[in-house]
Amino acid sequence: MSDKDFEKVDITIRSNTKDIFAFTKLVPNRIKRIKKASNESITDDPINDLAKKLHPKLQYLQIDQIIEETKSTRTYRLVPDAKRGTEQLAYFRAGQYLSLKVEINEEWITRPYSISSSPRESLEGYYEITIKKEEDEGFLTPFIWKSWKVGTKIISSGPEGFLYYEPLRDKKQILGLAGGSGITPFRSLAKSIAAGDIDAKLTLLYGCSDEDDIIFYEELKALEKAHPEKLKVVIVLSCEEITLKGCEAGFITKELIEKYADVANNSVFICGPQIMYDFIKKQLKRFNLPPKQIRREAFGEIKNISEFSGFPNDAVDKTFTIKAHIGGMVKEIPAKSTQSVLVALERARLAPPSKCRSGECGFCRTLLIDGNVYVSPISDWRREADKKFNYIHACSSYPITDLELIIPRTI
Amino acid sequence: MEKQILEEQKIDNQYDVVVIGAGNGGLTAAAKLAKEGAKVLLLEQHNLPGGFATSFVRGRFEFEASLHELADYGPKSDKGGIRKLFEDQFHLDAEFIRIPEAYKLILTDPKYKMNITLPFGLEKYIDAIEKEVPGSRESITKFFELAKEIRAAFRYIASTHGKPDQGVLMKEYTNFLKTAAYSAKEVEDALGIPEDARKILNAYWCYLGLPMSRINFTLFASMVLVYITKGAYIPRYRSHGYTAAFDTKIREYGGDIFYNTKTEKILVKNRQVVGIETSKGDKITTSHIICNASPTLAYNQLIFPKSEVPEFAYKEVNARIQGLTGFCVFLGLDATVEELGLREYSYFIMDDMDTEAVYESWKKLEAPRGQATVVINNAIPDCSPPGTTMMYITTLFHPDAWKEVKPQDYVEVKNKIAEKLIDHFEEATGAPVKDHIEEIEIATPETYARYTGTYKGIIYGYEPESWDSLVPRLMSMGKDQYIIGLRFAGGFGRRAHGYSSSMSDGYTVALLTLQDIKKEVNQIYE
Known part of the structure; x- marks a missing residue:
């Protein structure tokens, strides 16, 4: 467009003189208006206050109580630590998790744990997380078992994650499929449904390897008994010998699912270890459910990455070097190909x-x-442009050559 | 101790310019400065560039966070300012796609029932209005001729850095002068545009977010002209597609970017910027800051010590009218646009076009009377997996409508409003949206506050009523810098809000800062 591409229109708003005068007064009037305004500083911001309550960057907590659930499972009750600045716990949606920041040998690592208590209980002043000590887990849980006592200080994120009931999306009837410690978000959901805070029904198929391993057994059964119209809990035991009444033997198979649920009219929520998810996926395939009816919790880092097709054979068992830029620091660190980049960065105390x-x-x-x-490929949730511009999510990326990275500093 | 780790990772450098915030204004400013060889540090409190101009992934969908349509981009043959900036200035690696039609306007009140699709291109657009409202052609044509004169005048004023020759203005841009102090309603009254034609012509009002009786005419007319003549565009990979390209470009030019790094203090000594301090304990020396955060935030929270904030700065912030915040329902649907019967990209759906009434409805915590909804697949068919559709319903709120919401009621409140907006959309279009929701996310004023820290979650800048519209803002240039070295860029800047305005503003502010630096260098050698 050239500068003179318009036709002069004949227009007058009030009168020729008044219109031009109004223009000449624009700047002086603006200054006049500013001069007349208050010189007070603004201190209130209710919307950011709400944001901080719902989504605090960090929550400072301490352990108030430790409950032995099974021989290998403990529930830690966490309360706000006002001395370090957390007066109130962030409210959450049943099914969400906390990402805990834990220091071990000067390494700061994070772990996501589903909140096993209900949102209502967070208003009463506590969260509960329930941790199972796995046989093959060599790093964090033994540390937690040994060192977490009543009074131990914990740093947590705000509530995170998307495995929650969404009335605008989900069927009112939820089919929960839980494996092992994957029961934790369902305890929160069951409690919320029982309390009437969530208007939905839950049928829970809960797979355990042993009777001794069933977490929250009495509690879940009591909730079911008190609210039979809303809650149904079925324990599925894969062990040989079963003494408990009313349990199912074996695994959560298609046949078992069909026995307890009209699957087409359910939203299926899944939480459990990677191996259980792989199994369930096959079972559900036969129902041909649309993706919207299947919601699953992320199951953490991939344990068997070198078995994935596409993982280069020659990279297996290799250790590479990462040149890491983080803030103003540059550091060269070792990184195993079969461990995520995130783990390498944590181990290097970054x-x-x-x-x-x-x-x-x-x-x-x-x-x-x-x-x-x-x-x-099963945990690549990157944005399209991030793939294009070489951004990675460190937790789902594995080094197959030496790397140079720019990493943002901690949250 | 984590403190020790942070201590080791501190940045303690000196920079020519520190840019606070990687929103549209901050990114553009940082890119220009870095390109011209200034030593630039761009700091962002979030872990992504873009501010509101970003995207997020849920399940199989990557949602656009806020952009409906980018103005002033234009086709290759008639590049708009933003396209020139992206292609010719920065050679940004970002693809944009033209949206097919201007908009579909649906008024649902039985008294005013209207359902019309408007094309891009001035002639076609005016034809479409004339067809719907016979006899409106002359006055609508005048509206656009006026708009063209106004745009030419803006270009002239910008070229004089806010010091236009009054004689030139009087001679060449008389109508610009005569309308500069009036609202869109006042000028449309004077033009004699028929009421029904105005309903159609005024549909873009929600992108500025104040009623026709208060919105400045020159700004409104200029915006409508740019959309209709140049068309509107969206980025291929949502806004993150081009904001990530900016990030790459800034680094390529030699600029430094740090995410998760919130600026906590702007250090000022004797009314001159001397440095900043961040949430990570960095202390950085600089004498130039471009602040993408609002003056409201900067003067009330960032300047340190507080005694360095001039009284006039507080007054200015308090005199100006805070803009609106948003509410958005993001929907990933498991049906195609054909199955849903949705043919258009952009839907403006209102009970009626009583902009005063709609604006008033934004002050209450209930379903607003108007929405702007976009269906991205109708511009980019493969933006979501085969068999799916991605759309979002947007409306606005006065932030104070949300101030009493308690955390435990938050989800219920937002879901209720979202549901009514979906219902309204279904009634207006007949599309069975609810049956197909695979992913849903609802952004509220709280969400905008959470991710950007903007005051009260506000997404629009100060309201451009005539007294505080572009013209007086541009003409106050040079007199509005209360702290030497501190300039503002973005939606709270001189060109008012909107993606293209924020980026143009960032570019201008970078040029002004470069001039400042040059002057200092000259002083040293003199």
């Missing part, structure tokens, strides 16, 4: 940011300047 550790939340988003990574 305290990188992360939350879900499953590729989903994106808080560990990192710029790959040089080198190559293998990204697990």
Whole structure:
């Protein structure tokens, strides 16, 4: 467009003189208006206050009580630590998790734990997380078992995650499929349904390897008894010998699912270890459910990455070097190909940011300047443009060459 | 101790310019400064660039966070300012796609029932209005001729850095002068535009977010002209597609970017910027800051010590009218646009076009009387997996409508409003949206506050009523800098809000800062 591409229109709003005069007064009037305004500083911001209550960057907590659930499972009751600045716990949606920041041997690592207590209980002043000590888990749980006592101080994120009942999306009838410690978000959901805070029904198929391993057995059965119209709990035991009444033997198969649920009219929520998810996926395939009816919790870092097709054979068992830029620091660190980049950064005591550790939340988003990574296809939730511009989620990326990275500092 | 780790990772450098916030204004400013060789540090409190101009992933969908349609981009043959900036200035690696039609306007009140689709292109657009409202052609044509004169005048004023020659204005841009102090309603009255034609012509009002009786005419007319003549565009990979490209470009030019780094203090000594302090304990020396956060935030929270905030700055912030915040329902649907019967990209759905009444409805915590909804697949068919549709319903709120909401009621409150908006959309279009929701996310004023820290979750800048519209803002240039070295860029800047305005503003402010730096260098050698 050239500068003179318009036709002069004949227009007058009040009168020729008044209109021009109004223009000449624009700046003086603006100054006049500003001069007349208050000189007080603004201190209130109710919307940011609400944001901080719902989504605090960090929550400072301490352990108030430890409950032995089974021989290998403990529930930790966490209360706000006002001395360090957390007066009130963030409210959440049943099914969400906390990402705890834990220091072990000067390494800062994070772990996501579903909140096993109900949102209503957070208003009463506590969260509960329930942790199972796995046989093959060599790092964090033994540390927690040994060192977490009543009074231990904990740092947590705000509530995170998406495995919650969404009335605008989900069927009113929920089919919960839980495996092992994957029962934790369902306890929160069951409590909320029982209390009338969530208007939905839950049928829960809960797979355990042993009678001794059933977490919350009495509690879940009591909730079911008190609200038979809303809650149904079925324990599915894979062990040989079963003494408990009313349990199912074996695994959560298609046939078992059909026995307890009219699947087409359910929203299926799944939480359990990777291996259970793989199994359930096959069972559900036969129902041909649309994706909207299947919601699953992220199951953490991939344990068997080298078994994925596409993972380069020659990278297995190799250790590479990462040149890491973080803030003003540059450090060269070792990184095993079969461990995520995130783990390498944590082991090197760089305290990188992360939350879900499953590729989903994106808080560990990192710029790959040089080198190559293998990204697990089942946990690649990156934005399209991030793939294009070489951003990776450190928790779902595995080094297959030496790397150079720019990592944001901790949250 | 984590403190020790942070201590080791501190940045303690000196920079020519620190840009606070990687929103549209901050990114553009940082890119220009870095390109011109200034040593630039861009700090962002979130872990992504873009501010509101970003995207997020849920399940199989990558949602656009806020952009409906980018103005002033234009086709290759008639590049708009933003396209020139992206392609010719920065050679940004970002693809944009033209949206097919201007908009579909649906008025649902039985008294005013209207359902009309408007094309891009001035002639076609005017034809479409004339067809719907016979006899409106002349006055609508005048509206656009006026708009063209106004745009030419803006270009002239910008070229004079806010010091236009009054003689030139009087001679060349008389109508610009004569309308500059009036609202859109006042000028449309004077033009004699028929009431029904105005309903159609005024549909874009919600992108500025104040009623026709208060919105400045020059700004409104200029915006409508740019959309209708240049068309509107959206980025191929949502807004993150181009904001991530900006990030890459800034680094390529030698700029530094740090995410998760919130600026906590702007250090000022004797009314001159001397540095900043961040949430990570960084202390950075600089004498130039471009602040993408609002003056409201900067003067009330960032300047340190507080005694360095001039009284006039507080007054200015208090005199100006805070803009609106948003509410958005993001929907990933498991049906195609054909199955849903949705043909258009952009839907403006209102009970009627009583903009005063709609604006009033934004002050109450209930379902607003108007929405702007976009169906991205009708511009980018493969933006979501085969068999799916991605759309979002947007409306606005006065932030104070949300101030009493308690955390435990938050989800119920937002879901109720979202449901009514979906119902309204279904009634207006007949599309069975609810049956197909695979993913849903609802952004509220709280969400905008959470991710950007903007005051009260506000997404629009100060309201451009005539007294505080572009013209007086541009003409106050040079007299509105209360702290030496501190300039503002973005939606709270001189060109008012909107993506293209924020980026143009960022570019201008970068040029002004470069001039400042040059002057200092010259002083040293003199």
